[in-house]
Amino acid sequence: MLGVCYYPEHWPEEIWADDARRMVETGISVVRIAEFAWSRMETAPGVFDWSWLDRAVETLTSAGLKLVLGTPTAAPPRWLVDLHPEILPVDRNGQPRLFGSRRHYTPASPAFIEATRRIVTAMTERYGHHPAIIGWQVDNEFGCDDTIFSWGSLDRSQFQAWLKTRYGTIDGLNTAWGNDFWSMALTDFAQVELPARQVCDVNPAVQLDFMRCRSDLFLDYFRLQADIIRAQAPGRFVTHNFMGFSHTFDHFEMGRQMDVASWDSYPLGRVESLPFPEAERNRWARTGHPDISGLQHDLYRAVGNGRFWIMEQQPGPVNWANWNAVPERGMVRLWTWEALAHGAEAVVYFRWRQYRKAQEQMHAGLLRPDHAASQGGKEAQRVAEDLRRIGDLPATTPASVALVFDYQAAWVTQFQPQGKDFDYRMLKLRWYEAFRRLGIDVDIVEPGASLSGYRLVLVPTLPILTEAALKAFAETDALILFGPRTGSKDENFAIPQSLPPGPRLQHLMPLTVAEVESMRPGLSASVSGAVCGTVTRWRDYIETDLDILSRFADGEPALVAAGRLHYLAGWPEADLLNTLARYLLEKADLAILDLPDHIRLRRRGPLTFAFNYGPESWTVPVAAERLLLGEAELKPYDVACWRM
Numbered sequence: 001m002l003g004v005c006y007y008p009e010h011w012p013e014e015i016w017a018d019d020a021r022r023m024v025e026t027g028i029s030v031v032r033i034a035e036f037a038w039s040r041m042e043t044a045p046g047v048f049d050w051s052w053l054d055r056a057v058e059t060l061t062s063a064g065l066k067l068v069l070g071t072p073t074a075a076p077p078r079w080l081v082d083l084h085p086e087i088l089p090v091d092r093n094g095q096p097r098l099f100g101s102r103r104h105y106t107p108a109s110p111a112f113i114e115a116t117r118r119i120v121t122a123m124t125e126r127y128g129h130h131p132a133i134i135g136w137q138v139d140n141e142f143g144c145d146d147t148i149f150s151w152g153s154l155d156r157s158q159f160q161a162w163l164k165t166r167y168g169t170i171d172g173l174n175t176a177w178g179n180d181f182w183s184m185a186l187t188d189f190a191q192v193e194l195p196a197r198q199v200c201d202v203n204p205a206v207q208l209d210f211m212r213c214r215s216d217l218f219l220d221y222f223r224l225q226a227d228i229i230r231a232q233a234p235g236r237f238v239t240h241n242f243m244g245f246s247h248t249f250d251h252f253e254m255g256r257q258m259d260v261a262s263w264d265s266y267p268l269g270r271v272e273s274l275p276f277p278e279a280e281r282n283r284w285a286r287t288g289h290p291d292i293s294g295l296q297h298d299l300y301r302a303v304g305n306g307r308f309w310i311m312e313q314q315p316g317p318v319n320w321a322n323w324n325a326v327p328e329r330g331m332v333r334l335w336t337w338e339a340l341a342h343g344a345e346a347v348v349y350f351r352w353r354q355y356r357k358a359q360e361q362m363h364a365g366l367l368r369p370d371h372a373a374s375q376g377g378k379e380a381q382r383v384a385e386d387l388r389r390i391g392d393l394p395a396t397t398p399a400s401v402a403l404v405f406d407y408q409a410a411w412v413t414q415f416q417p418q419g420k421d422f423d424y425r426m427l428k429l430r431w432y433e434a435f436r437r438l439g440i441d442v443d444i445v446e447p448g449a450s451l452s453g454y455r456l457v458l459v460p461t462l463p464i465l466t467e468a469a470l471k472a473f474a475e476t477d478a479l480i481l482f483g484p485r486t487g488s489k490d491e492n493f494a495i496p497q498s499l500p501p502g503p504r505l506q507h508l509m510p511l512t513v514a515e516v517e518s519m520r521p522g523l524s525a526s527v528s529g530a531v532c533g534t535v536t537r538w539r540d541y542i543e544t545d546l547d548i549l550s551r552f553a554d555g556e557p558a559l560v561a562a563g564r565l566h567y568l569a570g571w572p573e574a575d576l577l578n579t580l581a582r583y584l585l586e587k588a589d590l591a592i593l594d595l596p597d598h599i600r601l602r603r604r605g606p607l608t609f610a611f612n613y614g615p616e617s618w619t620v621p622v623a624a625e626r627l628l629l630g631e632a633e634l635k636p637y638d639v640a641c642w643r644m
Helices: 013-026 051-062 078-083 110-127 153-167 170-177 204-232 251-255 267-273 278-283 292-303 331-341 375-390 407-415 424-436 467-475 502-506 574-587
Strands: 002-005 030-033 042-044 066-070 133-137 237-239 241-243 261-265 308-313 347-349 401-404 442-445 456-459 479-482 511-518 525-529 533-544 547-552 557-562 565-568 570-572 599-604 607-612 627-629 639-643
Touching: 002 375, 013 051, 013 375, 030 051, 042 110, 051 066, 078 110, 110 204, 153 170, 153 204, 170 204, 204 237, 204 251, 204 407, 251 292, 261 292, 267 292, 292 308, 292 331, 292 424, 292 442, 308 331, 331 347, 331 375, 331 599, 331 607, 331 639, 347 375, 375 627, 401 424, 407 424, 424 442, 424 574, 467 502, 479 574, 525 557, 533 547, 533 557, 533 574, 570 574
Parallel strands: 002 030, 002 347, 030 066, 066 133, 133 237, 241 261, 261 308, 308 347, 401 442, 401 456, 456 479, 479 565
Antiparallel strands: 511 533, 525 533, 525 547, 533 570, 547 557, 557 565, 599 607, 607 639, 627 639
16 A cells, blocks of 8 residues: 555645545555644543544545554643643753653653543544544654653652562662672662763663663553554554664564554665765765665564554655755655565555645655645655556565564663774664675564574674574574674673673584774774675674684684584674675575665565666666566666566
8 A cells, every 4th residue: 555644733624625635646545644633632631622533534534545543642732741741751961851842751650641541542432443444553753852761750760660670679680780880789779860960981781771661661651552442443453653773662572562563764864864974875865775774674574573564754855864855756666666575565655745834844745835746746656556557466475584683782782882883773784785785685583583494694793692592593594693792791781701602602602702892993804714804893802613714814713603603703894794795695505696786676475676776777687578667777766576
């Protein structure tokens, strides 16, 4: 399906019917509404006005559109803040974050929990059985603008209670956190402070537990709403729209509570927000990096246990990045098809019409403010025409290569980077990119998930190795590549007694990381042997009797192997990643297809899709008569599809 986000409360009621008609003509079949309209639904505590929303629902569904309703809890109304100012989140300096934007709440507030229960119950009682409402979105973009965190007294009390449940006794907490250091020992859970406003370094074990605590808090908040929806709206799916490259809570855990995962795809903004070199950022400024969206599609397909939607797709320039480019002509269509190729069930564009007012007035829509179709709107209509021509898409089939992604790995390396530029987002992206540039599909899996059927498993880093993860690694027949810092911490953020990679992995791969080095920009270490290239940013110094496949220039091991298991002792640059990927793919007997850096492939069942992110054409490797989309010479910013 193709869909769009619509805000009837922003527009005169007399144009709603025409908007609905034009949506259908464009090829839209599903509309998301209502996720920011709390103040219009509940004008005072328990005083509801559904008349406008009733008419909006009737207008849209009468045109043949299906609906996804969003619970409006991301935008608490002013009257609720006035009655209960304690719902406001508190910043790291102890100051309340004020009304006047969105996401101004902490779920540690009992008053906010009660208000949430009231609005979601009333909303689902009203619309839960409507035949045209096919799904519900809980809240909107948890964690956006650093809002997973709050540093107030309610949050502190909630953290203390969470810790008491986790550790049982204060002695257990002191031992886990290493509180003999710097005389930090506590005698009561009530003495626990939040990890903010300390004089200098905060204990990383405290930071890790605070992340776990906030992740659990928002999981409970999602579950509260999901339970109400399922009770009042049976048979409808429940989702939440995650943000790509946001690691502030465990999306896998929340995904287990969903029927389908969804995420918000803004490829150009991500180029601005990720720490790319300026030359690379300029290269992809108007297209997005070729692997930014693909990696997130594959992640959220895993988060949703095989099912995901794009709940917001960038339709043109956005408003929130440092610089906001106009996409190259054709890219909105390309991004849409890329999501479908990776298994998306629906792509929903944000938004229908660009709004002339308020904070997002510079954010494009499928219509311009003057009601004319935007470039993105024209491309969305072309996708609808493509879909009518191709028909139903086949199911997505598993890839042969898996990449293990872990939210705790993101937290550990964030709180103790040891080197300023050790960024887990970039590490996973670069590993994924290296294999995608060789024509390989890559699935994303969480630690402990079954690895059955994979020929090659990539673990860019996994500092905390759980029993479940080790069991999955031991039971698969796949080749496995572990990256630096794997097994470097236990569950309490301590260095293992036996040194990294810890006793669990050392049982399978007898090696010891004796020292580590973070390398400032300009420093590097060359690698030669079975694989060749360069290590920057991070290097492990390892001691082992294992087979040494490649060495650093000083003779120290760089890549070692124990049968099918491999350990890479550093952050690989593109040259090393390229030779490493080729070496492992050949060893796994997987075919390599050398692609230009602006071309990506993706298979969906018997269909193969090609995406051209660059300004040069590319010759498609099949006869023209086999093409379902595109031409034999794949044009810049275009899509091709053929049946294998």
